[in-house]
Amino acid sequence: MFVLRCTVRGCCQMLQQRGSGLFCGSGHHFDQSKGGYWNLTQPQDKKSLRPGDNDEAVLARHRWLERGHATGLIEALKPWVNPGPVSDVPNHLRVLDLGCGEGTFGPALFGDQADGYCGIDLSRKAIRLAARRWPAATWVLANADRVLPVADGSVGCIVSLFGRRPEAEIARVLAADGVLVVAVPGEEDLVELREQTQTEGHRRSRWEQVVDAMRSHGLGLVEHKLWMDRVALDAEQIRDALAMTYRAVRNRQHQRLEGIDQMDVTLAADLMLFQPV
Numbered sequence: 001m002f003v004l005r006c007t008v009r010g011c012c013q014m015l016q017q018r019g020s021g022l023f024c025g026s027g028h029h030f031d032q033s034k035g036g037y038w039n040l041t042q043p044q045d046k047k048s049l050r051p052g053d054n055d056e057a058v059l060a061r062h063r064w065l066e067r068g069h070a071t072g073l074i075e076a077l078k079p080w081v082n083p084g085p086v087s088d089v090p091n092h093l094r095v096l097d098l099g100c101g102e103g104t105f106g107p108a109l110f111g112d113q114a115d116g117y118c119g120i121d122l123s124r125k126a127i128r129l130a131a132r133r134w135p136a137a138t139w140v141l142a143n144a145d146r147v148l149p150v151a152d153g154s155v156g157c158i159v160s161l162f163g164r165r166p167e168a169e170i171a172r173v174l175a176a177d178g179v180l181v182v183a184v185p186g187e188e189d190l191v192e193l194r195e196q197t198q199t200e201g202h203r204r205s206r207w208e209q210v211v212d213a214m215r216s217h218g219l220g221l222v223e224h225k226l227w228m229d230r231v232a233l234d235a236e237q238i239r240d241a242l243a244m245t246y247r248a249v250r251n252r253q254h255q256r257l258e259g260i261d262q263m264d265v266t267l268a269a270d271l272m273l274f275q276p277v
């Protein structure tokens, strides 16, 4: 399995697996949960103001991905994470997926690298679904906004797909020849839905801010691409799209969509590949 580091404050020793437990040299230990994931959260994480996505959002995302709405996105990401024999990037890497969610992307992108893959999420619902889908990989319930449970410079590939981006920790754990792959919603993502639910379907582009934030932590942009698709949604899919994206959408805004049982929407994501400079 992916070798993890102890998350007890100030400890930082590596964890070793014995039976169904992980132990560090200072006597801290973590049991594997029945669901097959490792709970590395610390008491301070439970007080987190952002405890990860709620169950409703996780299940909506799960149904959304099961319908195949990210198939094209996965294909667009593959050349960056699995570049093949002509590339300098080794095929077998230690991979850290920050905010992995319900676990569709891990096996789709790294399915032959179960030993080297670790998904981290703060939602118990999400990490359970992920561990059930791909038990051979390592799944961790932890707060990715705190200290990441891995050693310095030990990760060959970090992915953050609409997930967490703790820049300083990413820079600490990424190997000197490693890659970072980030996806954020594109300006046009679900714009038709936003036009219906909000007074204005305001468009905003986030990817350039991500590039600035990464650059200030020594991570340079190697490539950017925009992925786009168009899909026809029925009423249930419209509800799921709202539930997984806008946690704070008010009922009044939901009501504006009542009676709409079909809508063509744009899907868009800005994809970025970074390397340490």
Ligand SMILES: C[S@@+](CC[C@H](N)C(=O)[O-])C[C@H]1O[C@@H](n2cnc3c(N)ncnc32)[C@H](O)[C@@H]1O
Pocket (backbone or CB within 6 Å): 050, 051, 052, 053, 054, 061, 098, 099, 100, 101, 102, 103, 104, 105, 120, 121, 122, 123, 126, 142, 143, 144, 145, 160, 161, 162, 163, 164
């Ligand atoms: C929009 S979802 C994306 C999930 C997945 N990468 C995907 O694309 O389907 C964001 C995920 O980040 C998780 N998350 C939010 N805050 C987190 C934190 N502090 N630490 C770890 N995960 C977190 C949420 O629980 C959720 O699963």
Ligand SMILES: [Zn+2]
Pocket (backbone or CB within 6 Å): 006, 007, 008, 011, 012, 013, 024, 025, 026, 027, 028
């Ligand atoms: Zn420890």
